[in-house]
Amino acid sequence: MTIKKFMFVNRKAPYGTVYALESLEVVLIAAAFEQDVSLAFLDDGVYQLKKGHSTKGIEMKAFEKTYGALDDYDVNKLYVDQESLAARGLTTDDLCVPVEVMSRAALGKLIEDQDVVLSF
Amino acid sequence: MLNIVNKSPLDRGSLDSCLQAAEGGAILLIEDGVYGATKGSAGEAKLKAAGGKFKLYALGADAEARGIADRMMDGVTLVDYTGFVDLVAEYKTCQSWL
Numbered sequence: 326m327t328i329k330k331f332m333f334v335n336r337k338a339p340y341g342t343v344y345a346l347e348s349l350e351v352v353l354i355a356a357a358f359e360q361d362v363s364l365a366f367l368d369d370g371v372y373q374l375k376k377g378h379s380t381k382g383i384e385m386k387a388f389e390k391t392y393g394a395l396d397d398y399d400v401n402k403l404y405v406d407q408e409s410l411a412a413r414g415l416t417t418d419d420l421c422v423p424v425e426v427m428s429r430a431a432l433g434k435l436i437e438d439q440d441v442v443l444s445f
Numbered sequence: 446m447l448n449i450v451n452k453s454p455l456d457r458g459s460l461d462s463c464l465q466a467a468e469g470g471a472i473l474l475i476e477d478g479v480y481g482a483t484k485g486s487a488g489e490a491k492l493k494a495a496g497g498k499f500k501l502y503a504l505g506a507d508a509e510a511r512g513i514a515d516r517m518m519d520g521v522t523l524v525d526y527t528g529f530v531d532l533v534a535e536y537k538t539c540q541s542w543l
Contacts, residue, residue, distance in 0.1 A: 341477030375512045383507025414485020
């Protein structure tokens with residue numbers, strides 16, 4: 326099978342909409358087909374990686390652990406926009422998985438370099 | 446009046462509209478609206494700038510789900526669903542800034 330570079334661009338906060346969860350579902354599908362998968366997190370998407378989700382009170386499935394499991398699927402290219410973190414008072418210490426932090430411009434270049442871009 | 450905001454302030458203008466238009470009373474942040482009251486965020490600055498014009502509340506379950514219950518700015522009271530109902534009953538009218 327031809328391996329393509331898949332980039333998932335995540336820009337929505339978790340739980341308020343279903344985008345974050347749906348993105349993860351498709352990431353796992355792409356990984357199952359052994360594609361070259363990357364994930365970008367910018368704008369409110371960086372909130373997806375905020376550690377310490379406890380969703381009992383809103384009776385929704387917490388999917389924080391799924392980000393930690395991505396490495397088991399050889400998905401380990403996670404890129405986070407520095408400006409988006411800063412605007413939200415967050416640092417990498419607040420995140421549940423190791424990521425590479427970069428500028429918005431660098432992230433843009435990375436997205437440009439992909440074969441397939443999926444937007445969430 | 447009770448003002449309810451359910452959108453992240455960095456994604457939508459709901460909190461801005463509320464702060465600009467509402468006369469006073471209370472603001473209850475729910476769903477993604479709770480991000481507005483996190484320490485060090487752009488929303489915190491806006492809420493602080495509004496001064497003591499509003500009593501500030503956030504729904505605890507939504508803050509906990511998002512991992513930010515321990516990051517709420519000073520002056521925000523976390524309420525549970527019963528507290529939500531109490532607030533709706535306490536104020537004569539209610540505006541949801543959807």
